[in-house]
Amino acid sequence: xxxxxxxxxxxxxxxxxxxxxxxxxxxxxxxxxxxxxxxxxxxxxxxxxxxxxxxxxxxxxxxxxxxxxxxxxxxxxxxxxxxxxxxxxxxxxxxxxxxxxxxxxxxxxxxxxxxxxxxxxxxxxxxxxxxxxxxxxxxxxxxxxxxxxxxxxxxxxxxxxxxxxxxxxxxxxxxxxxxxxxxxxxxxxxxxxxxxxxxxxxxxxxxxxxxxxxxxxxxxxxxxxxxxxxxxxxxxxxxxxxxxxxxxxxxxxxxxxxxxxxxxxxxxxxxxxxxxxxxxxxxxxxxxxxxxxxxxxxxxxxxxxxxxxxxxxxxxxxxxxxxxxxxxxxxxxxxxxxxxxxxxxxxxxxxxxxxxxxxxxxxxxxxxxxxxxxxxxxxxxxxxxxxxxxxxxxxxxxxxxxxxxxxxxxxxxxxxxxxxxxxxxxxxxxxxxxxxxxxxxxxxxxxxxxxxxxxxxxxxxxxxxxxxxxxxxxxxxxxxxxx
Amino acid sequence: xxxxxxxxxxxxxxxxxxxxxxxxxxxxxxxxxxxxxxxxxxxxxxxxxxxxxxxxxxxxxxxxxxxxxxxxxxxxxxxxxxxxxxxxxxxxxxxxxxxxxxxxxxxxxxxxxxxxxxxxxxxxxxxxxxxxxxxxxxxxxxxxxxxxxxxxxxxxxxxxxxxxxxxxxxxxxxxxxxxxxxxxxxxxxxxxxxxxxxxxxxxxxxxxxxxxxxxxxxxxxxxxxxxxxxxxxxxxxxxxxxxxxxxxxxxxxxxxxxxxxxxxxxxxxxxxxxxxxxxxxxxxxxxxxxxxxxxxxxxxxxxxxxxx
Numbered sequence: 065x066x067x068x069x070x071x072x073x074x075x076x077x078x079x080x081x082x083x084x085x086x087x088x089x090x091x092x093x094x095x096x097x098x099x100x101x102x103x104x105x106x107x108x109x110x111x112x113x114x115x116x117x118x119x120x121x122x123x124x125x126x127x128x129x130x131x132x133x134x135x136x137x138x139x140x141x142x143x144x145x146x147x148x149x150x151x152x153x154x155x156x157x158x159x160x161x162x163x164x165x166x167x168x169x170x171x172x173x174x175x176x177x178x179x180x181x182x183x184x185x186x187x188x189x190x191x192x193x194x195x196x197x198x199x200x201x202x203x204x205x206x207x208x209x210x211x212x213x214x215x216x217x218x219x220x221x222x223x224x225x226x227x228x229x230x231x232x233x234x235x236x237x238x239x240x241x242x243x244x245x246x247x248x249x250x251x252x253x254x255x256x257x258x259x260x261x262x263x264x265x266x267x268x269x270x271x272x273x274x275x276x277x278x279x280x281x282x283x284x285x286x287x288x289x290x291x292x293x294x295x296x297x298x299x300x301x302x303x304x305x306x307x308x309x310x311x312x313x314x315x316x317x318x319x320x321x322x323x324x325x326x327x328x329x330x331x332x333x334x335x336x337x338x339x340x341x342x343x344x345x346x347x348x349x350x351x352x353x354x355x356x357x358x359x360x361x362x363x364x365x366x367x368x369x370x371x372x373x374x375x376x377x378x379x380x381x382x383x384x385x386x387x388x389x390x391x392x393x394x395x396x397x398x399x400x401x402x403x404x405x406x407x408x409x410x411x412x413x414x415x416x417x418x419x420x421x422x423x424x425x426x427x428x429x430x431x432x433x434x435x436x437x438x439x440x441x442x443x444x445x446x447x448x449x450x451x452x453x454x455x456x457x458x459x460x461x462x463x464x465x466x467x468x469x470x471x472x473x474x475x476x477x478x479x480x481x482x483x484x485x486x487x488x489x490x491x492x493x494x495x496x497x498x499x500x501x502x503x504x505x506x507x508x509x510x511x512x513x514x515x516x517x518x519x520x521x522x523x524x525x526x527x528x529x530x531x532x533x534x535x536x537x538x539x540x541x542x543x544x545x546x547x
Numbered sequence: 548x549x550x551x552x553x554x555x556x557x558x559x560x561x562x563x564x565x566x567x568x569x570x571x572x573x574x575x576x577x578x579x580x581x582x583x584x585x586x587x588x589x590x591x592x593x594x595x596x597x598x599x600x601x602x603x604x605x606x607x608x609x610x611x612x613x614x615x616x617x618x619x620x621x622x623x624x625x626x627x628x629x630x631x632x633x634x635x636x637x638x639x640x641x642x643x644x645x646x647x648x649x650x651x652x653x654x655x656x657x658x659x660x661x662x663x664x665x666x667x668x669x670x671x672x673x674x675x676x677x678x679x680x681x682x683x684x685x686x687x688x689x690x691x692x693x694x695x696x697x698x699x700x701x702x703x704x705x706x707x708x709x710x711x712x713x714x715x716x717x718x719x720x721x722x723x724x725x726x727x728x729x730x731x732x733x734x735x736x737x738x739x740x741x742x743x744x745x746x747x748x749x750x751x752x753x754x755x756x757x758x759x760x761x762x763x764x765x766x767x768x769x770x771x772x773x774x775x776x777x778x779x780x781x782x783x784x785x786x787x788x789x790x791x792x793x794x795x796x797x798x799x800x801x802x803x804x805x806x807x808x809x810x811x812x813x814x815x816x817x818x819x820x821x822x823x824x825x826x827x828x829x830x831x832x833x834x835x836x837x838x839x840x841x842x843x844x845x846x847x848x849x850x851x852x853x854x855x
Binding site: 115116117194206208209210237238239243245246249250 | 694695822827830831832833834
C-alpha cells in the first residue's frame, strides 16, 4: 500500500489523507464482503474497514454462527432422546451452554480465516478500526490505540450492520435480562426464558431453548409470530413449539420488565385489545429481542448530510445508492429483510451500479430462511398477498408425513406449499420443516426461470428425497386446479 | 470442613532465614496440605452452579452462620445499595441484594474470614483481600461492557491470587518473630503463588471456567480454553492495581498538601492501563477503556461496602 499525496488535487476537499482507494467499504459482513469483492474483480483498489477484530461481521460472530451451532447441538440432543432406549440417555441437569458450543471457537476461527483469505486473494486491504465520515470522500479510522488515519475514496459503501436495540425502559444487565449478543454467554441452560418479540432471532432462540428443556414463552404484541411469513407456516411453527413445551402468547404488550432482585425477572403485560387486561409473568431469564438498530451512531453521518428514514435507517434508491452520488448502503443499515443472503446480493448490485455495469435482472423475490426448529423458508408471495394481488390463485400442499424420505427420517411435521396463478405460474413457495432453507432454492430456481409449477412433475427427482415434496404439492395443486 | 487447616512446615531454627528456600521447601514438601475452601463458599458456589437452587437454600446457609448474617445486614444497609429503609432482617437483606449478589457477598465474606485471615500478616492479608475483591469487581465491569459472562469472571477475579494468602498462612508459623525483607517476600509471593493456586483449584474442584481463569490469567499466550475470560481477569488485575495506587496517591497528596510538599511522580498509571495490549483481544478501543476507568469511584464504593 502506498501513501498518496499528489492525487489530493483531484478532489475539491483539502483533507489530508494517508491512503487512497477507489472503493472504501465500511463493514466486513456479508454485504461488505460482496461489495468489496465485486469492486476488486473490476480491477479497482479496495479497502474494507471493520471495528471488530475478526472479519465477517458482528452478526455472523455473535448471532448467525453461534445460534446455529447451539441449534445443531439441540437437534443432536433431541435425536439422542429419541433413541434413549438404546443409549440410556439422560441430559445433565447442570448442562453448561459452553459445553454445547464446544465447536464454536473452531467454527468461528475457520470462518475468519476463510474470509481473510478471500479478501487477500482479491488484494483488498483490511483496516481494523472505527470508521467515521469527514466528508463524502474521506473516512477517518479510529484505531484501537486511539491513533487515527484517513482514507480517501471515490466510492464508499456503508455496510456497518446492526446491533440489538437497547430499550429505554428496560435495563438489560446481560445477567438476568439479556439481548441476542449476550444470551449465549449464559453459563447454564435456564429453567425458564421469556422472550420479548417474535421476529427471526426470537423464534430461532425460542425453539432451540425449548428443545433443550427450557420453559420458553414468546410474548408478542400482535396475534402471530414472524408476521412477514405465510400464516399457515407460522401456525405450524407455534404447534411445534408447543409440542416441546414452549408457548406463544400473542396480543401481549409488555409494560414493565424488572429483575426482582431475588431470583426472577418479573414482566407485567397488558392484552393488546380493548380489555387491557394486566398480568404478571416471571422467568429466570428474559431475552429482549424487539428489533435491531442500524450501526450508524459512530459514522458521523451528519458530516455528509445523508438521508435517514424515520426508522433511523439509511435511505437508498433501487440501486442501493443514497442521496449522495458516490455513497451506497447495503444490508442491515437499510432495513428489511436484513438477511445475510440478501445483504450479499445488495452489495454486488450496489457496486455493479457504481461501476456502470448493466445489471441483467434485479432480484425481486428474496428467499428467506429462518433457522428455527423446524426451519422455515419462503420465496415470493404469501397466500394473503397473492389473494390481494390476483383474482384467482391455486394452492398445492405436501405435508411431510406424505413424503417417504420424511417418514424414513422420522420427520412428521412439515409442509411445502406452492401458490400459482391461473396459468400455473409460480407466485410463491413456502416451506416449514427439515431442510426447508435448502429446499426453497428449488422453488426459487423455478421462479427465476419462469417455469410453471408443472415442471416439478414433468422432471425426475431422486427417490426418496425431501425434494419429492415439490412433486406431491404440484399433484395436489393440479387436483385443485381441475376442481 | 475446616477452614483453618494449614500447610505443615518444619520450623527453621536459623534466625537468618533464606526465604526463597523456605518457599521451595514448602511447595515441594510431601506434608503440604492445602486448605479447604471455606464450607460456606463451597456450598454457595455449588448453589450458583445448580439451576434448581432457590433463595431458601441460600437463606439457610446465612442463618447457620452468625458472623456472615451480621455482615450481610451491614452490607445491605451500606451506601452502595442505598436501601430506602433500614434493613433489619436477613429476609429483608435477601430481597434487597438478590440471589447472585448475595452469593458473591457470602463467598467474599467467607474467604475473607477464612483464608484471607492471619494474625501475623494482618496488613498484608487486608491488602491482598481488597486487591482480590477489587479484581473481581473490575472483572464484572470489563465483562459487562462487552457482554461476557459477569458471574464467572467475578469469582475468577476473586480467586485469581488465592495462592498468596495460603502461602502467607503457611509461612506464618516460621516467620513469627523473625525479621524478613518485605520486598523479597512480595517478590517470592508473586513468583510462587500460581503454583499453589493451581494445586488449590484442582483440590477444590471448582467449575472448569473458574479454575482455567485462575491458572491462566497471567499466562495468556499459553491459554487455550476460556482465553477471553482469562484476559478479562488479567485486565481486571491491572485495573485493581491502578485503583489502589490511585487511592494511595490521593491519600499521599492530601498528606503532602498539609505538609506543603509536592509529589514528583511522573509516571502516568492511567496511560499504562490504557495502552495494555490485552485490550485488543477483547476489542476494547481506547475511548472505551477511558470510559471504563471513569467507573473507578463506583467500583471503590462497592469494594468498601463489601470489605468486612
